[in-house]
Amino acid sequence: MPQSVNEQTKTARVLAASRRYVLLLCDGHESEWAKTASRHLDLCVGDIVNYSHSGSELIADSIVPRSNCLKRSYGRRSKELAANVDLLLVIAAPEPLFNTSFIDRILAAAQTEVIASALVINKADLSEQLEQTRSAFQGYTGVVDSVIELSAITGDNLDTLRNMLSDPSLYVVALAGVSGVGKSSLINNLIPDADQTVQTVSERTGQGRQTTTQATGYILPRDGIDNLCLIDLPGIQNFGLTHLEKAQVRNAFADFAAVAGDCQFSNCMHLDEPQCAVKQALESGAIAKTRYQSYLEILDEIDRFAQY
Ligand SMILES: Nc1nc2c(ncn2[C@@H]2O[C@H](COP(=O)(O)OP(=O)(O)OP(=O)(O)O)[C@@H](O)[C@H]2O)c(=O)[nH]1
Ligand SMILES: [Mg+2]
Ligand SMILES: [Zn+2]
Numbered sequence: 001m002p003q004s005v006n007e008q009t010k011t012a013r014v015l016a017a018s019r020r021y022v023l024l025l026c027d028g029h030e031s032e033w034a035k036t037a038s039r040h041l042d043l044c045v046g047d048i049v050n051y052s053h054s055g056s057e058l059i060a061d062s063i064v065p066r067s068n069c070l071k072r073s074y075g076r077r078s079k080e081l082a083a084n085v086d087l088l089l090v091i092a093a094p095e096p097l098f099n100t101s102f103i104d105r106i107l108a109a110a111q112t113e114v115i116a117s118a119l120v121i122n123k124a125d126l127s128e129q130l131e132q133t134r135s136a137f138q139g140y141t142g143v144v145d146s147v148i149e150l151s152a153i154t155g156d157n158l159d160t161l162r163n164m165l166s167d168p169s170l171y172v173v174a175l176a177g178v179s180g181v182g183k184s185s186l187i188n189n190l191i192p193d194a195d196q197t198v199q200t201v202s203e204r205t206g207q208g209r210q211t212t213t214q215a216t217g218y219i220l221p222r223d224g225i226d227n228l229c230l231i232d233l234p235g236i237q238n239f240g241l242t243h244l245e246k247a248q249v250r251n252a253f254a255d256f257a258a259v260a261g262d263c264q265f266s267n268c269m270h271l272d273e274p275q276c277a278v279k280q281a282l283e284s285g286a287i288a289k290t291r292y293q294s295y296l297e298i299l300d301e302i303d304r305f306a307q308y
Contacts, residue, residue, distance in 0.1 A: 011064060013172075013229055014047040014083075015217035022060050024051060025219065028227060034058035044069070045215040045231050046083040046172050068113040070174065072105075074240035075305055082215060082231050085110075086170045088117040089161075090144070091177035091186065094129035098136060099178045104294035105239040106176050107143060108252035112244060117144045118164070122182040124149040124156060139288035142255045152185035162190070168225040172217075179235025187218055187232050194218045241298050242305040249298050255287055256295070270295070 012024035015031055022043050024034050034051055036043060037059050043049065048064040066083040073079065088110045090103055103119070110117045119140045124130055130149070140147055146164075150157035165173060175183045187194050220228040241249065250269055251257055260268060262277035270278035270292075281287040 009050045009052060009061070011048050012051055013217065014043050014045055014049060014060075015219075015229070016214060017043045017045060017047075018214070022047075022049070023217075024049065024058065024060065025217070025227075025229070026051075026058075029219070031219075032058055034060045037061045042080065044080040044083050045217050046085060046174070046229065048084065068115055070106075070109055070113060070115065070176075071243060072109060072236065072239045072241065073243040074238060075242060075308075078243045081176075081233055082172070082174045084172050085113075085115050085174045085231070087164075087173045088115050089120050089173060089175045090117060091120050091122055091175050091181045091183050092137065093121065093123040093177075093181040094126055094133040097123075097178060097181050098133050100136070100288075100290040101294050101297065102178050102236070102239055103140070104253075104291060105241055105298065106236075107254075108241060108244075108249060108298065109239070111252040111254055112248050119144045119147045120161065120186075121147070121149045122152055122186060125151040125154045136288070136290070139291065142258065142286075143253075143291075152182045152189050155189065158189060161186075165190070165220065165228055165230075166222060166225075168222075170228060171226060172229045172231065174231040174233055176233040177235065178237070181235075183232050183235075187230055190230065191218050191220050240301065242302055244298075244302065246299055246302055249295065249302070253291065253295055255281075255291060259286075269299075 012026045014022045015025050016023040020036055021033050022036060023031055026032050035057055049060040050062045051058055051060050068085060069083045070081045070085055071078055090106055092098055092103060107117055119137060121137055137147060148160050150161060177183050215231055215233050217229045217231045220230050222228055256270060256278045259277040259281050264275035265273055268276055270276050282292050
């Protein structure tokens with residue numbers, strides 16, 4: 001086997017990225033800061049880079065092609081959130097934090113990039129609020145691969161999540177959710193020394209530690225298999241999708257796509273077309289009204305962006 005190239009170039013996973021520096025997971029366990037070779041090398045958490053040594057410094061030279069990239073956008077600006085994601089965990093919490101607009105948008109972004117997803121309802125210890133919200137999140141069973149309820153504080157049902165994360169086909173799992181749902185609390189529960197990484201990242205970026213402002217990858221050691229990279233994505237208010245085509249949005253709503261074969265027109269956008277199976281599913285309650293509302297809002301946003 002030819003070894004010459006591999007001896008010079010090593011690859012590493014990006015755990016955190018600031019303008020000119022990236023935190024790399026080298027040799028599967030050591031995290032070290034590296035300088036990016038060029039300001040045009042736009043890296044995000046989850047990326048795999050080729051790196052080399054320059055004196056005492058590490059240099060991130062180039063990017064290994066991504067299998068996918070979770071993005072959001074507003075107008076012409078688009079932001080890459082995480083790359084090479086094997087599973088997206090959408091973290092939610094009972095009312096008043098149950099934000100269907102955010103959930104539907106990030107699920108559409110994931111579906112477009114062919115990223116598997118699960119919905120995790122945290123704060124299940126708040127039983128009264130949980131009861132009030134349960135019917136809303138049960139509407140997601142036809143949308144995501146699984147829906148689980150747990151509590152990062154009491155540890156209730158956390159084993160279900162641990163089992164899910166012990167799947168050896170997973171290398172990168174991203175956690176996303178609006179601010180306050182408990183993403184960092186969950187990561188701290190799964191990885192007791194996660195706090196130390198936060199310290200390293202905030203020293204470099206000069207940012208505070210309370211609310212997560214930078215996407216950060218944490219390493220979850222696993223028995224007998226490769227470590228898992230868990231990405232804590234910052235709480236996001238406006239999850240824009242103006243980088244998508246309308247037809248992509250239509251295809252990204254998995255519950256709509258499941259019935260759309262029965263629409264009269266194969267290219268039905270489920271708006272004013274006759275004999276639309278999605279509209280019928282909406283009327284019968286098989287598809288949640290909030291899902292359809294999110295869909296209309298995303299299409300409307302793309303229209304408004306196209307006009308200006
Ligand atoms: N009752 C209850 N409270 C929780 C639970 N998990 C987290 N919290 C609380 O919810 C608040 C927010 O938790 P964080 O982990 O900081 O939330 P986050 O999603 O990381 O928020 P951002 O970093 O702002 O995006 C904290 O006060 C936690 O103590 C839970 O399972 N039950
Ligand atoms: Mg956080
Ligand atoms: Zn239709």
